[in-house]
Amino acid sequence: MIASARWLPGRTAAASLSAIKRELLLEPAGYLAGALSAGVATALALAVAPHAALAHVMVIYLLGAVLVATRYGVAVSTFTIVTSALCFDYFNIPPIFAFAVPDPHSAATLGGMLLTAAVMCSLLQRLRYQRTLARASEARTLWLCELSLDLSAVASIEALLRAARPHLVRLFGATACVFVRNEAGEIALPGMHREQHACAQRALRTARFQVTETDAGTLACQPITSRRQTLGLVCLTLGAAAVEQHEQRVLLAACADRIAVAIDRLALADAARRAHVEAEAERLRNELLSAMSHDLRTPLASILTAGTTLLGSGAPADHVRRELLATIVEETERLDRLVTNLMSVTRLESGRVRLNKAPEALDELTYGVLSRLAGRLAGREVVVDAPDGLPFVAMDSVLVDQVLVNLIENVLRYTPAGSPLAIRVRVGDGEAKLEVADSGPGIPVEEREKVFEKFYRGNLAKRNDGGSGLGLAICRAVARAHGGHIRIGARAGGGAVIEFVLPAYDSPPREAAGSVQQRELQA
Amino acid sequence: MIPAVLVIEDELPMRRVLRAALGGQGYRVWEAGTVEEGLAAFAARSPQVVLLDLGLPDGEGFDVVERIRDTSAVPIVVISARGDERDQVRALDGGANDYVTKPFREAELFARLRAALRGAARVSRHAETLTIGPLRIHCYERRVYMAHVEIDLTPTEYNLLHSLAREAGRVITHRQLLRQVWGPEFVEDVQYLRVFMKQLRQKLEPDPTKPQLLVTTPGVGYRLRPPD
Numbered sequence: 001m002i003a004s005a006r007w008l009p010g011r012t013a014a015a016s017l018s019a020i021k022r023e024l025l026l027e028p029a030g031y032l033a034g035a036l037s038a039g040v041a042t043a044l045a046l047a048v049a050p051h052a053a054l055a056h057v058m059v060i061y062l063l064g065a066v067l068v069a070t071r072y073g074v075a076v077s078t079f080t081i082v083t084s085a086l087c088f089d090y091f092n093i094p095p096i097f098a099f100a101v102p103d104p105h106s107a108a109t110l111g112g113m114l115l116t117a118a119v120m121c122s123l124l125q126r127l128r129y130q131r132t133l134a135r136a137s138e139a140r141t142l143w144l145c146e147l148s149l150d151l152s153a154v155a156s157i158e159a160l161l162r163a164a165r166p167h168l169v170r171l172f173g174a175t176a177c178v179f180v181r182n183e184a185g186e187i188a189l190p191g192m193h194r195e196q197h198a199c200a201q202r203a204l205r206t207a208r209f210q211v212t213e214t215d216a217g218t219l220a221c222q223p224i225t226s227r228r229q230t231l232g233l234v235c236l237t238l239g240a241a242a243v244e245q246h247e248q249r250v251l252l253a254a255c256a257d258r259i260a261v262a263i264d265r266l267a268l269a270d271a272a273r274r275a276h277v278e279a280e281a282e283r284l285r286n287e288l289l290s291a292m293s294h295d296l297r298t299p300l301a302s303i304l305t306a307g308t309t310l311l312g313s314g315a316p317a318d319h320v321r322r323e324l325l326a327t328i329v330e331e332t333e334r335l336d337r338l339v340t341n342l343m344s345v346t347r348l349e350s351g352r353v354r355l356n357k358a359p360e361a362l363d364e365l366t367y368g369v370l371s372r373l374a375g376r377l378a379g380r381e382v383v384v385d386a387p388d389g390l391p392f393v394a395m396d397s398v399l400v401d402q403v404l405v406n407l408i409e410n411v412l413r414y415t416p417a418g419s420p421l422a423i424r425v426r427v428g429d430g431e432a433k434l435e436v437a438d439s440g441p442g443i444p445v446e447e448r449e450k451v452f453e454k455f456y457r458g459n460l461a462k463r464n465d466g467g468s469g470l471g472l473a474i475c476r477a478v479a480r481a482h483g484g485h486i487r488i489g490a491r492a493g494g495g496a497v498i499e500f501v502l503p504a505y506d507s508p509p510r511e512a513a514g515s516v517q518q519r520e521l522q523a
Numbered sequence: 524m525i526p527a528v529l530v531i532e533d534e535l536p537m538r539r540v541l542r543a544a545l546g547g548q549g550y551r552v553w554e555a556g557t558v559e560e561g562l563a564a565f566a567a568r569s570p571q572v573v574l575l576d577l578g579l580p581d582g583e584g585f586d587v588v589e590r591i592r593d594t595s596a597v598p599i600v601v602i603s604a605r606g607d608e609r610d611q612v613r614a615l616d617g618g619a620n621d622y623v624t625k626p627f628r629e630a631e632l633f634a635r636l637r638a639a640l641r642g643a644a645r646v647s648r649h650a651e652t653l654t655i656g657p658l659r660i661h662c663y664e665r666r667v668y669m670a671h672v673e674i675d676l677t678p679t680e681y682n683l684l685h686s687l688a689r690e691a692g693r694v695i696t697h698r699q700l701l702r703q704v705w706g707p708e709f710v711e712d713v714q715y716l717r718v719f720m721k722q723l724r725q726k727l728e729p730d731p732t733k734p735q736l737l738v739t740t741p742g743v744g745y746r747l748r749p750p751d
Binding site: 332336340343356358359360361364365367368370371374384392396397398401 | 606608609626697713714717720721731732733734735738739741742
């Protein structure tokens with residue numbers, strides 16, 4: 001994973017550091033101010049000269065030089081001191097209007113002035129330099145805080161890289177790349193030349209800052225480490241001078257450290273989330289096991305008892321034998337249903353199921369299911385309301401078929417024999433909707449969510465009705481796997497309506513089907 | 524002639540049950556428990572039909588289908604506890620004649636076995652007439668009669684029906700039907716099948732909303748079901 005950015009113009013921390021030095025040498029306004037100070041001091045000195053001693057006059061020049069030194073750099077200060085000294089000598093030290101130092105007293109005054117000015121200016125210069133540094137470091141601290149703040153808000157490695165990039169660009173004014181370990185535990189370094197790659201590898205191997213000169217500029221590689229593990233690499237391409245600075249390296253190391261903290265935090269959050277999921281899975285597994293051991297054992301017990309009775313010495317009567325055999329068959333079928341349902345729901349909920357999507361006609365699917373269940377539906381009025389020429393909808397027909405079977409089996413199980421059943425199919429507005437309405441007792445509002453949970457049986461469900469408590473859980477898992485939903489409502493006039501909805505954005509339009517027919521007519 | 528069945532199945536209880544059931548129906552039964560044994564027994568015994576389990580200790584049943592199909596057109600009925608339709612499609616596309624999911628009822632198994640044997644008994648793939656219950660197809664004239672009433676079919680509808688009727692009773696996968704009727708470049712276009720099956724049902728089924736003759740096996744294909 002890489003985040004990179006081009007150099008952006010603007011004042012950066014790196015730029016501000018080098019700017020300090022540059023300013024100290026090149027300040028045209030400073031020289032002007034120095035000359036002006038010398039001039040003004042001379043004018044004042046000439047004005048007070050008749051009434052003051054030479055030493056007093058000297059103070060005026062000193063004052064000017066110090067004032068200039070508070071605002072400008074070493075070069076300007078030196079220039080001001082020398083100019084002021086020359087002016088002092090020329091205009092104030094007798095002989096006036098000549099660069100001559102006639103007596104030791106005057107020489108001492110001039111020398112004293114030069115020395116005092118030099119000492120004061122150098123002190124001021126140091127102060128100024130430190131102030132500028134303090135400001136820069138303040139700005140860096142602020143930027144580092146901003147980086148930490150931004151990184152603490154990210155929720156993924158990708159977001160982290162996205163958030164770190166502009167900060168690095170701003171701090172170093174360089175092309176910045178951040179590489180982190182991928183899921184395979186490797187740090188991929190794409191898009192690097194051989195020498196750059198070697199430098200990056202060296203940094204990773206030694207877990208230390210490394211730098212190399214390339215055609216594209218100086219490449220600085222700072223490993224991101226945490227608890228003696230290398231998590232990634234920050235690479236900067238920047239000017240040679242900047243890399244040499246100690247502050248820059250410290251700053252880069254600090255940034256890498258912030259990124260390491262953020263990566264650690266993400267890893268910990270991930271581990272916590274996984275632990276939670278595992279705990280939840282464990283809880284579900286336990287519930288499942290207890291429910292299963294009951295639901296699996298009950299039919300097994302009947303089968304075993306029936307089988308042993310048949311094998312036993314009792315020699316049961318013919319009709320008893322048939323009854324026992326029928327029990328074995330029925331209970332085996334119940335077991336088979338349970339195992340099939342369990343497998344479906346586990347597979348679907350694990351998220352590992354790959355949908356086998358194909359365009360299907362929902363009405364055809366419905367008719368198919370109804371004709372398979374025709375025997376059990378005998379004596380019930382079944383109404384299917386589906387408009388002609390329903391568009392095809394992309395779905396996994398096997399799973400949707402199973403949903404229909406489960407919904408209809410529920411109707412068979414929980415509504416009075418002979419009560420009617422209505423199925424309504426609609427496709428439009430980006431969704432395919434299938435409604436199964438019955439005239440049974442309905443499902444109370446407070447149970448309408450719960451019945452979709454595994455092994456939850458409605459209060460009205462009898463314990464031994466052949467249901468597994470999984471049918472609706474499967475329906476919901478299928479709906480969700482397709483990006484759809486399922487919900488229960490009440491039918492006007494009593495009974496329940498279950499609404500199963502699938503997205504139908506990618507359903508082929510009816511014309512596709514029409515064109516097939518067209519083609520044939522021409523053939 | 525008594526049909527001989529080769530059962531390739533590694534589970535002993537299942538073999539015991541199959542032996543009893545098949546023997547009871549008058550079949551001769553050969554048994555094998557592995558891929559190698561199965562192929563050896565097939566070569567030695569030349570059975571009329573093979574009942575094949577998919578999960579064998581030394582390999583996959585799919586390999587057995589492939590190896591047998593290299594040399595023989597003998598009907599193969601796969602019996603497997605794997606309910607996944609992809610396995611069914613794979614076995615059927617690979618050349619198996621039918622696929623019965625375990626557990627199955629005895630009647631179901633024998634219906635499929637009989638259908639498989641019936642298909643093999645028809646020597647010519649271009650039989651003159653095909654009769655499946657009330658449905659009669661005159662292949663040379665390409666005419667179709669339902670309970671003695673001629674049904675008007677388009678060429679594609681006829682080809683589709685003919686493909687299903689030729690192997691009545693067995694599931695034909697979507698790909699097989701699409702290849703036979705439309706051609707190899709159309710094997711993915713399942714929606715063609717949907718359209719034409721709907722038309723066929725409207726013309727042939729007494730109640731198209733309760734298909735009895737042209738039956739869908741979701742995710743696998745279609746079957747022309749002969750009346751019981």
